[in-house]
Amino acid sequence: MSYAFRTTGLVKRFGDTTALAGVDLAARPGTVLGVLGPNGAGKTTAVRILATLTRPDGGTAEVAGHDVVREAEEVRRRVGLTGQYASVDEDLTGVENLVMIGRLLDLTRQEAKRRAGELLEQFDLTAAGGRRAGTYSGGMRRRLDLAASLVARPEVVFLDEPTTGLDPAKRDDVWALVREQVASGVTVLLTTQYLEEADALADEIAVIDQGSVIAQGTPHELKSVVGGQTLQVRPLDPARLGEVGDILERVTGGRPDSPARDVLSVPVTGDAALPPVVARLAEQGIEVMELSLRLPSLDEVFHTLTRRDTPAATGPATAAPDRTAHETKGAAVA
Amino acid sequence: MSATLTRPAEGPTPTAEQAATRRPALARGVTHSLTLARRSLVKTLRTPEQLIDVTLQPIIFVVMFVYLLGGAVSGSTSEYLRFLLPAIMVQTVIFATVATGVNLNTDIKKGVFDRFRSLPIARSAPLLGSVLGDMVRFVVCIAVLLGFGYALGFRIGTDPLSALAACVLVMLFAFSLIWASVLLGVVAREAGAVQGIMFLAMFPLTFGTNMITPTESLPGWLQWWVNVNPVTDVMEAARGLLTGGPVAGPVTTTLLWSAGLFAVFFPLAVRAYRRKA
Numbered sequence: 001m002s003y004a005f006r007t008t009g010l011v012k013r014f015g016d017t018t019a020l021a022g023v024d025l026a027a028r029p030g031t032v033l034g035v036l037g038p039n040g041a042g043k044t045t046a047v048r049i050l051a052t053l054t055r056p057d058g059g060t061a062e063v064a065g066h067d068v069v070r071e072a073e074e075v076r077r078r079v080g081l082t083g084q085y086a087s088v089d090e091d092l093t094g095v096e097n098l099v100m101i102g103r104l105l106d107l108t109r110q111e112a113k114r115r116a117g118e119l120l121e122q123f124d125l126t127a128a129g130g131r132r133a134g135t136y137s138g139g140m141r142r143r144l145d146l147a148a149s150l151v152a153r154p155e156v157v158f159l160d161e162p163t164t165g166l167d168p169a170k171r172d173d174v175w176a177l178v179r180e181q182v183a184s185g186v187t188v189l190l191t192t193q194y195l196e197e198a199d200a201l202a203d204e205i206a207v208i209d210q211g212s213v214i215a216q217g218t219p220h221e222l223k224s225v226v227g228g229q230t231l232q233v234r235p236l237d238p239a240r241l242g243e244v245g246d247i248l249e250r251v252t253g254g255r256p257d258s259p260a261r262d263v264l265s266v267p268v269t270g271d272a273a274l275p276p277v278v279a280r281l282a283e284q285g286i287e288v289m290e291l292s293l294r295l296p297s298l299d300e301v302f303h304t305l306t307r308r309d310t311p312a313a314t315g316p317a318t319a320a321p322d323r324t325a326h327e328t329k330g331a332a333v334a
Numbered sequence: 335m336s337a338t339l340t341r342p343a344e345g346p347t348p349t350a351e352q353a354a355t356r357r358p359a360l361a362r363g364v365t366h367s368l369t370l371a372r373r374s375l376v377k378t379l380r381t382p383e384q385l386i387d388v389t390l391q392p393i394i395f396v397v398m399f400v401y402l403l404g405g406a407v408s409g410s411t412s413e414y415l416r417f418l419l420p421a422i423m424v425q426t427v428i429f430a431t432v433a434t435g436v437n438l439n440t441d442i443k444k445g446v447f448d449r450f451r452s453l454p455i456a457r458s459a460p461l462l463g464s465v466l467g468d469m470v471r472f473v474v475c476i477a478v479l480l481g482f483g484y485a486l487g488f489r490i491g492t493d494p495l496s497a498l499a500a501c502v503l504v505m506l507f508a509f510s511l512i513w514a515s516v517l518l519g520v521v522a523r524e525a526g527a528v529q530g531i532m533f534l535a536m537f538p539l540t541f542g543t544n545m546i547t548p549t550e551s552l553p554g555w556l557q558w559w560v561n562v563n564p565v566t567d568v569m570e571a572a573r574g575l576l577t578g579g580p581v582a583g584p585v586t587t588t589l590l591w592s593a594g595l596f597a598v599f600f601p602l603a604v605r606a607y608r609r610k611a
Contacts, residue, residue: 051452076454077350087445091377103369104453106353106362115347132380148449152350 004029004064004156004187005050011058012045019045021211022059025189027204029155032178032188034202036195036302042211043191044083047160050189051081064155077105080149083160087145090134094125094144097133098151105152112151119147123177139170146177156187163197175200195298205298209306223295225304231273232265233281234290247280268293350454366455370463375470387433388475392426393482399546400486407547412487419483420500420572421545424565426479427472427504428540431512432532434468435519439528442520442610457608461520465512472505491577500575503588507568510592513599520606539565564591 006026012019020042027033035043048054049061052072060067066074088097095116102112120129123143128136133144142162149157159178163171178201182188192198198205199219207215207222215222231252235244241264248256248266252273256264274293281288354362378384396419404414441447441464450460480488490497515532522528542559543566549557560566564587571584 053448053451073454076452077354079452081449081452084445087449089373089377089444089446091380092373096373096376100369100373101449101453102347104366104450104455104459105350106357106365107347111347111353114344118347152348152353153346154350 002029002065003027003062004031005062005189007046007050007059007061009059010046010049010056010061012042012049012054013057018211020049020056023208023211023213025206025213027187027189029187030182030185031203032182032190032201034198034205035189035191035208036193036198036205036298037191037208038193038306041208043208044160046208047081047083047158047189047191051079051158052076053081077152078155080152080154080157081160082145082149082162083158084164088133088141088148091132093132094120094129094136097144097148101148101151107152115151119150122180123147124173138166139173142166142170142174143177146174150181154186156189157181159188159190161191161193164193171197195302199298207302207305215301215305219298220295222298222301225301228267228269229271229293229295230265231268231277232259232263232290232292232294233277233288234263236287236289238262240286243284243286244281247277247284247286251276251280263290354454363456363459366459367462367466370450370460371466372463374464374467378467378471384433384437385471385474388426388430388471389478391429392422392475392479395422395426396479396482396486403546415483415486415488416491416577417573418545419479419488420576421543421569423476423479423500424504424507424569424572425540425545426475427508428511428565429536430468430471430475431508431515432529432536433471434464434512435515435517435522435528435532436525437468438464438516438519439522439525458604461516461603461607465509465516468512469505469509472508476501476504492575496575496581500572503575503585504568504572507588507592507595510595510599513596513603517599517603517606520603520610539563543569545569564588567591 003026008024010020010023010025023042023046025033025035025046035046037043045054049056050063050068052068052075055069062068063075064078066078068075088094089100092100095113098116098119099109099112102115103109107115116129117126120126123146125140125143125147128140133141136144146159146162149159162178163174166174175197178188178190182201188201190198190201202219204217205215205219205222206213215225217225231248233244233248235241241262245256245264248254248264252266252268254266254268256266259265271293278291281291357365396415399418399422400411400415404411404418408414408417438461447460514535515528518528518531522531538559542556542563544552544560549560549566552560567584567587568591570579571581571588573579574581574584
């Protein structure tokens, strides 16, 4: 199988701190790998190594078939980088920033200007193109950062926490732009602290904690780690909540819980409980506003995976090197 | 038939991979450095207060020394101006190299330098860009000094070509010395340290010369230092080329020192920058 990028046993130490304790990550061309983890988990270090900004202390990393240490220049020609660190020059205008990057990537002056114009239009920044980047709002700034990483049509784009600090509407804008890039064949490595973001964009997710991958799989596989689904009902008339509760308890045998006002939910396995619940609601003439069978949220998955039995002080030495989702599932269920 | 005005649709701009194959590495390297020099220049021009050290400062120095010491050292201020101005030109251009290291130190910590590191350009390009962009500060400095000197009565005693050679020589020396400032800018943890260390070295180098008073008037131990200090030679070369006097010796020494400083500090600075990545 061919990979757009791949790391094997990546190790990085900073003094006594082990930032990465043997990390394996891989993505096939045209897919999005979401790297999920809390602050300080090692996400940024992994990206910096893949983008040739930091040298690994052990293991290997390849991008588009080129080793990041021995063939750094080849890698640099094929990647785009956007993150908390790799950003634009605040004293230059949007146009000047993009033209400068184009010239540094060996485009002619004309090509660089044309590409800058295209990107500004695509990212809805044409009107702001003549203003200094320092005057941009947070959302505009992120869009310019993203545009800057796409000047030379890279094969792989690294997005390090691209929406941290953005409000939900601006975040959706950035997500839409990322999806467009993926649709045109770009491979994306996305690091994020937000499970929602990984769920919305990633084909595969690797969960990193304390320098190790503690789970890896599709969003669906990771959700199945915590096991089961939730059946949730919201009657149109809140006064009938009691009757709904009785139906749920009789059908599933579980005690309903109220996760939100006027909503009842009960854990179930599979979809067997759905038809009888619907039938009884209809029998008793209870109209519903909402009725759903859903997988647990990634937040629940994340908390299950990172629940630590030992104090954090024992450090990465105790963390399992690389468990797959299925093994983790066994552990989580047991 | 299609109108003659319609142009064929332009294809997509090339990828970095395609673009890199069109020109030899050296030509690309020159473009990269000039692109980054332009960036540095645009930034300087957008914050003109950064030019104070090369405009107001030399003017204040000239006024201060000419009217404080002129009468005592040379008997007249106009005679002293002839002696002082070429040397002050050397001093202020050397002082101006400090700002390069200070700015670079601040700049390197910003996100845009990490982006430069992620691009397929030579590791020396961002440093060369900063230095080349700052060379314009030296031009401003020299122009301000010659203009102000002219207003006070300073006249070039040689020919325009020699005067031009003096300016180029001073800039060449500064271009070599500036790499010490760049090295400090790369390795120092904060900008204040760059400034502190640079000025610690700049004061004995520039004042420990015959800039203000002739060497003969100094105590013996100081005469020894003035004679070994390369900046004395640069000042003597500038005096010779601007107002007349011996030229060959001091110019040769200046060129040798320039080559030596560059050969030592340029590789050290680039290596330090590469290591930081």
